[in-house]
Amino acid sequence: MISSSSDFKDVLMSARGLVQEDLSLTEQVILGIAANAPQGISSRMEQLVHRKGKRIRSTLLCLISHSGNTPPDLKRVSRACAGLELLHLASLVHDDIIDNTELRRGVRTAHKEWGNKIAVLIGDYILSQAMRCVIDEKDRTIPEILSNAANDLIGGEIM
Numbered sequence: 001m002i003s004s005s006s007d008f009k010d011v012l013m014s015a016r017g018l019v020q021e022d023l024s025l026t027e028q029v030i031l032g033i034a035a036n037a038p039q040g041i042s043s044r045m046e047q048l049v050h051r052k053g054k055r056i057r058s059t060l061l062c063l064i065s066h067s068g069n070t071p072p073d074l075k076r077v078s079r080a081c082a083g084l085e086l087l088h089l090a091s092l093v094h095d096d097i098i099d100n101t102e103l104r105r106g107v108r109t110a111h112k113e114w115g116n117k118i119a120v121l122i123g124d125y126i127l128s129q130a131m132r133c134v135i136d137e138k139d140r141t142i143p144e145i146l147s148n149a150a151n152d153l154i155g156g157e158i159m
Contacts, residue, residue, distance in 0.1 A: 012054060019062035025078035026058050030085060033129050041125050044114060048089060048122070051105055057084045076137075083133030083146050086126050091153045093123035098157060 016023060034045040058081035065072035095101070096109040097119055103109065111119035127150065134143045 012056065012059065015059050015063055016055075019059060019066065022062040022065070022072075022074055022077055022081065023055065023058060025074055026055075026062075026081040026085065029078050029082035029133065033082070033086070033133075037125065037129075041122060044110070044118070044122050045126065048093065048110060048126075051107055053105065055085065057081075057088060079133045080142050080146075083130045083142075084149075086130035086133065087146060087150055087153075090123045090127035090130060093119055093126065095157065097123075 030049055031046075034042060034049050036042070037045050061081050061084060062077060065077045092104065093110050096104060097111045097116055100111075101109050102112055109119075110122055113119075114122070130150075131143070131146065134146050137143055
């Protein structure tokens with residue numbers, strides 16, 4: 001049982017150690033998307049991506065991918081993880097606008113830094129790239145899960 005935040009951090013660090021290769025590939029996918037974004041978006045997206053948090057979602061997804069009897073397809077896993085992390089990032093950008101949040105992780109939020117218009121567009125772009133990460137999946141399960149997660153996030157915000 002995890003009894004404190006330091007215990008949780010220890011568990012998370014141990015978990016990350018088990019899937020470090022997967023997480024590194026995920027980071028490469030995300031940074032590649034940011035680097036190849038259109039002018040005016042790229043540098044801003046890179047700033048947001050470099051403010052990365054704990055990456056709990058992608059760590060859990062990587063761990064789950066290794067739980068089967070066959071080794072996972074790391075390219076597929078890294079793209080799914082990137083999609084998940086980008087969906088989360090887009091939701092944070094939009095949520096900060098809705099809640100008029102000043103700081104996130106000790107840094108000015110996107111809308112405070114660049115204004116609402118740019119922040120909304122950056123968030124929209126990140127969301128579109130999250131979906132693009134998984135659009136080529138032959139198995140429609142992953143795109144459907146990510147799409148449903150986006151729908152649930154939006155529905156939850158409206159309530």
